[in-house]
Amino acid sequence: MKRRVFTLxxxxxxxAAPVAYGAEETRWVNVHVTENSSNTNVEVHLPLxxxxxxxxxxxxxxxxxxxxxxxxxxxxxxxxxxIMQAIKDAPDGKFVTVTSDEADVNVHxxxxxxxxxxxxxxxxxxxVQVTVPVEMMDALSFGEENTLDVAALLEAFDNLPxxxxxxxxxxxxxxxxxxx
Amino acid sequence: xxxxxxxxxxxxxxLLAATAGLLTATLMMDWMVVDVxxxxxxxxxxxxxxxxxxxxVPFPLLIADIATGFIPDEAFEDAEIPPEARAQKELVxxxxxxxxxxxxxxxxxxxxxxxxxxxxxxGDTLRIAVDADDAVVRCNVPIDGILEALEEWxxxxxxxxxxxxxxHAAENGDLVTVATEDGVRVAIKMW
Numbered sequence: 001m002k003r004r005v006f007t008l009x010x011x012x013x014x015x016a017a018p019v020a021y022g023a024e025e026t027r028w029v030n031v032h033v034t035e036n037s038s039n040t041n042v043e044v045h046l047p048l049x050x051x052x053x054x055x056x057x058x059x060x061x062x063x064x065x066x067x068x069x070x071x072x073x074x075x076x077x078x079x080x081x082x083i084m085q086a087i088k089d090a091p092d093g094k095f096v097t098v099t100s101d102e103a104d105v106n107v108h109x110x111x112x113x114x115x116x117x118x119x120x121x122x123x124x125x126x127x128v129q130v131t132v133p134v135e136m137m138d139a140l141s142f143g144e145e146n147t148l149d150v151a152a153l154l155e156a157f158d159n160l161p162x163x164x165x166x167x168x169x170x171x172x173x174x175x176x177x178x179x180x
Numbered sequence: 181x182x183x184x185x186x187x188x189x190x191x192x193x194x195l196l197a198a199t200a201g202l203l204t205a206t207l208m209m210d211w212m213v214v215d216v217x218x219x220x221x222x223x224x225x226x227x228x229x230x231x232x233x234x235x236x237v238p239f240p241l242l243i244a245d246i247a248t249g250f251i252p253d254e255a256f257e258d259a260e261i262p263p264e265a266r267a268q269k270e271l272v273x274x275x276x277x278x279x280x281x282x283x284x285x286x287x288x289x290x291x292x293x294x295x296x297x298x299x300x301x302x303g304d305t306l307r308i309a310v311d312a313d314d315a316v317v318r319c320n321v322p323i324d325g326i327l328e329a330l331e332e333w334x335x336x337x338x339x340x341x342x343x344x345x346x347x348h349a350a351e352n353g354d355l356v357t358v359a360t361e362d363g364v365r366v367a368i369k370m371w
Contacts, residue, residue: 038293044288045288053275057275
């Protein structure tokens with residue numbers, strides 16, 4: 001009897017193993033660009049881990065180990081963490097509304113997500129939609145020497161639900177960035 | 181009464197066994213085949229014959245690897261690796277390691293009026309396909325072989341042996357195929 005139970009447990013464990021393994025889902029960063037004039041279509045579908053590894057190891061001017069140098073004037077005294085916290089704590093609602101002949105800009109917060117919409121009214125007639133989940137704000141980490149930890153920001157993608165982050169549509173090209 | 185039965189001498193048996201062993205060892209080696217096929221010779225002024233040209237050169241990788249050992253060091257003295265490339269060693273190695281650990285999928289797909297490009301990962305192989313107006317290229321890059329070769333490389337001098345480290349890790353089949361619109365087809369295959 002004991003032996004039969006042991007066999008049954010072993011079979012269940014074996015069957016469950018792939019399910020458990022599959023639970024560690026790979027997150028993917030997707031970029032889709034279409035250029036209308038040249039009929040060009042580019043689709044990039046990369047594992048988040050791969051992108052992070054590259055970012056953490058790039059060592060070029062203004063970008064070291066995932067940190068980008070913001071090149072801000074030393075006299076500028078901007079407390080980025082405080083600003084981020086203020087945005088995070090702010091209640092839902094419209095933050096910025098700009099209406100002009102050139103473009104309309106709208107920034108609002110809704111259910112823990114910040115939406116930035118820009119509607120260009122001339123030239124390329126671009127329509128930009130940026131979605132920033134508040135969780136990403138937590139990941140915005142600014143160094144002492146005016147650097148932004150881009151890799152940490154991207155790492156936060158791992159905890160975000162699937163969805164669109166940036167969408168640009170215009171007469172010339174369409175760009176879409178999303179995570180899944 | 182004489183015994184008419186003739187047995188094999190010891191020397192004969194040793195020679196036969198040695199030949200069989202040598203043959204088996206040779207066949208078990210990694211082989212590479214360079215296959216050049218010119219289908220439309222009319223496009224090529226340098227080819228005199230009217231018949232299509234087809235050259236196939238198979239050779240064991242080990243032989244080619246040994247042959248590179250005879251290249252004098254002076255030949256590579258001027259070919260110094262720039263320090264900018266050396267500085268990116270960790271980036272390159274870490275990226276390849278991460279790529280090796282990444283799941284199989286199509287990573288890049290580009291469609292233009294002039295060319296289509298597809299890059300996908302299939303096990304330890306990165307498959308690159310380019311379909312251009314004037315040429316079709318297929319390339320199967322052994323990611324693990326490249327990582328191994330780059331890890332062992334000193335990143336300072338040119339090492340032709342690296343190529344063979346990469347080729348040893350390549351899967352059997354087409355490594356690179358190039359077909360041009362003027363009828364030339366070059367294929368490098370692994371056995």
